[in-house]
Amino acid sequence: xxxxxxxxxxxxxxxxxxxxxxxxxxxxxxxxxxxxxxxxxxxxxxxxxxxxxxxxxxxxxxxxxxxxxxxxxxxxxxxxxxxxxxxxxxxxxxxxxxxxxxxxxxxxxxxxxxxxxxxxxxxxxxxxxxxxxxxxxxxxxxxxxxxxxxxxxxxxxxxxxxxxxxxxxxxxxxxxxxxxxxxxxxxxxxxxxxxxxxxxxxxxxxxxxxxxxxxxxxxxxxxxxxxxxxxxxxxxxxxxxxxxxxxxxxx
Amino acid sequence: xxxxxxxxxxxxxxxxxxxxxxxxxxxxxxxxxxxxxxxxxxxxxxxxxxxxxxxxxxxxxxxxxxxxxxxxxxxxxxxxxxxxxxxxxxxxxxxxxxxxxxxxxxxxxxx
Numbered sequence: 471x472x473x474x475x476x477x478x479x480x481x482x483x484x485x486x487x488x489x490x491x492x493x494x495x496x497x498x499x500x501x502x503x504x505x506x507x508x509x510x511x512x513x514x515x516x517x518x519x520x521x522x523x524x525x526x527x528x529x530x531x532x533x534x535x536x537x538x539x540x541x542x543x544x545x546x547x548x549x550x551x552x553x554x555x556x557x558x559x560x561x562x563x564x565x566x567x568x569x570x571x572x573x574x575x576x577x578x579x580x581x582x583x584x585x586x587x588x589x590x591x592x593x594x595x596x597x598x599x600x601x602x603x604x605x606x607x608x609x610x611x612x613x614x615x616x617x618x619x620x621x622x623x624x625x626x627x628x629x630x631x632x633x634x635x636x637x638x639x640x641x642x643x644x645x646x647x648x649x650x651x652x653x654x655x656x657x658x659x660x661x662x663x664x665x666x667x668x669x670x671x672x673x674x675x676x677x678x679x680x681x682x683x684x685x686x687x688x689x690x691x692x693x694x695x696x697x698x699x700x701x702x703x704x705x706x707x708x709x710x711x712x713x714x715x716x717x718x719x720x721x
Numbered sequence: 722x723x724x725x726x727x728x729x730x731x732x733x734x735x736x737x738x739x740x741x742x743x744x745x746x747x748x749x750x751x752x753x754x755x756x757x758x759x760x761x762x763x764x765x766x767x768x769x770x771x772x773x774x775x776x777x778x779x780x781x782x783x784x785x786x787x788x789x790x791x792x793x794x795x796x797x798x799x800x801x802x803x804x805x806x807x808x809x810x811x812x813x814x815x816x817x818x819x820x821x822x823x824x825x826x827x828x829x830x831x832x
Contacts (some may be wrong), residue, residue: 629806636782636803636810637817643777644814648770 478665480658484585502583509570538566542707549711553718560600564593565707572653572699576692585653587646594645597710605717616720645709652702656695663688774818775811782807
């Protein structure tokens with residue numbers, strides 16, 4: 471509503487439009503899907519092209535690929551334990567998918583697919599189902615003892631089980647909302663301060679200092695956005711590891 | 722030829738290691754934690770995470786209560802019942818986040 475009257479349309483950037491002409495429109499291929507593909511291709515490219523030289527002393531790209539690999543590997547092993555190596559591929563995929571998704575969003579004209587709750591909710595549901603399936607496979611019916619904390623008096627057990635189940639289910643929400651809210655908030659802030667620059671700049675000489683200030687804020691926000699992009703991808707991967715640890719070890 | 726040079730080798734490794742650490746050439750051994758420091762050092766992140774844990778448990782509980790009410794046609798009762806449970810689950814989440822871990826205590830005792 472505000473876009474026409476010269477106000478700030480901070481949420482317009484999250485609107486989806488279809489790409490690839492009529493074919494894309496018929497299958498609803500949006501820029502979000504396009505960015506997901508780009509993120510996947512970039513991840514593969516980083517590994518493939520980066521590791522092609524197979525040099526003893528790695529170049530820049532190879533060093534980046536190796537460091538990414540080692541970071542995720544140590545995250546898996548440190549958090550989950552030795553069984554963590556089994557889950558390395560999935561954690562690696564999640565980490566780099568989200569990382570590239572977040573980082574691509576910083577570029578102008580690009581789209582941040584992690585700024586949609588539908589995407590992050592799907593990711594966290596996937597993690598949740600994976601964790602539950604792993605726990606059920608590792609422990610069978612014994613898994614349900616996870617919901618009965620040790621040292622609870624018998625009378626309180628029904629109450630505690632309910633609370634534990636709610637707490638277990640709340641992981642889906644907290645995991646997805648954390649990523650979504652961080653990404654969306656950052657982009658809304660960027661847009662708001664970007665609009666300030668244009669609006670204040672339009673005022674003439676009086677507006678220039680304020681517009682310059684907004685530009686400075688936006689510059690800092692871009693840097694902050696880069697930090698948040700990496701941090702949130704890391705947090706998502708680490709939390710996945712912690713949940714997997716709980717699933718493998720129970721308590 | 723003989724295989725019992727292992728002990729000597731071991732002691733050499735050990736002496737080398739102690740010499741290196743005396744000279745400050747080795748970084749101090751990293752403690753293997755359960756959970757890498759996700760909370761980090763910035764208090765804003767901690768605050769946001771705690772708030773999120775509280776709210777998400779509450780939302781799940783309200784959704785369960787509301788859904789069950791719709792299912793059984795007992796409109797307010799189960800929602801009302803689940804709301805305090807959701808609050809409790811939220812507090813429990815925060816407790817689990819913030820509770821001192823026994824391993825951490827021993828680690829801080831060493832360092």
